[in-house]
Amino acid sequence: MPTHLSGVRDRAAAPDDDQITEWALAAARGDATATEEFIAATRLHVWRFITRACGDAHSADDLTQETYLRALRSLPRFAARCHARTWLLSIARRVVVDRYRSNAARPRLADTADWQAAAERTQQTGLPGFDEGVALLDLLESLDRPRRESFILTQVKGLSYEEAASIAGCPIGTVRSRVNRARQNLTRLLESAESAA
Incomplete structure (x- = not known):
């Protein structure tokens, strides 16, 4: 199949959801070629979804990789109750949500050498200290x-x-x-x- 320089398949030759689901089921049975086809057919969709969801194209590559790591670990349990692309995008959504939660829980670093003076400047005045x-x-x-x-x-x-x-x-x-x-x-x-x- 023809590909662009980026390695993404030509849109005219893009497989449908049924074909992608078949590749996912074959990949779950251990078919390495089907695994490659599944990833190649869905990678651009996952990357675009993540880029829109997190608004950061730089993080999208890492989050896409994390999505496929989770998906490949979960693939043996994939039962095709929905299309594989839908299943994969739900994993991508969870990856983005987990990143937001992780970032929210992580303490922020101050870009200042004198953090104590910066903290004191933010204190309200006129209140009992x-x-x-x-x-x-x-x-x-x-x-x-x-x-x-x-x-x-x-x-x-x-x-x-x-x-x-x-x-x-x-x-x-x-x-x-x-x-x-x-x-x-x-x-x-x-x-x-x-x-x-």
Whole structure:
């Protein structure tokens, strides 16, 4: 059969789906010539499908090769419930999807030598940062355990006084008192820290 310089068959001589399916079935039985015919008859279709699906002609060659590797491993299980070209393109689709998933899961590399400075430049300003968070934790640690627990449950976690009382195992009035005293202690500590600065 005549071929172009690229090795792709002339369109006028392209085999139909029934012939391609016959080659696939013969290839599944171990016929090496049928395997070559099957690949030659479908390669351009697979490559074009992958190129359109991934939008990257450079990756299409690798993904086409991966498609045929998977197809040849699966060929003994091919039962011809559909045309072989349809079956092969479904494998190609899975190969493209798997590549997208793999790329999405892979960490991206930054094209910068000073990654820490780049990360710091992307931080929003005006929000409490790490240092403020550490200072707040230190202030909370200065409270006694019952006051700290009541304050965190109601003011940080947003639980009601009733829910906090149930968790702490004490009356609601006790939780209110502890939260009030914790606020007073924290306010006093913040005022003394500001005056020292």
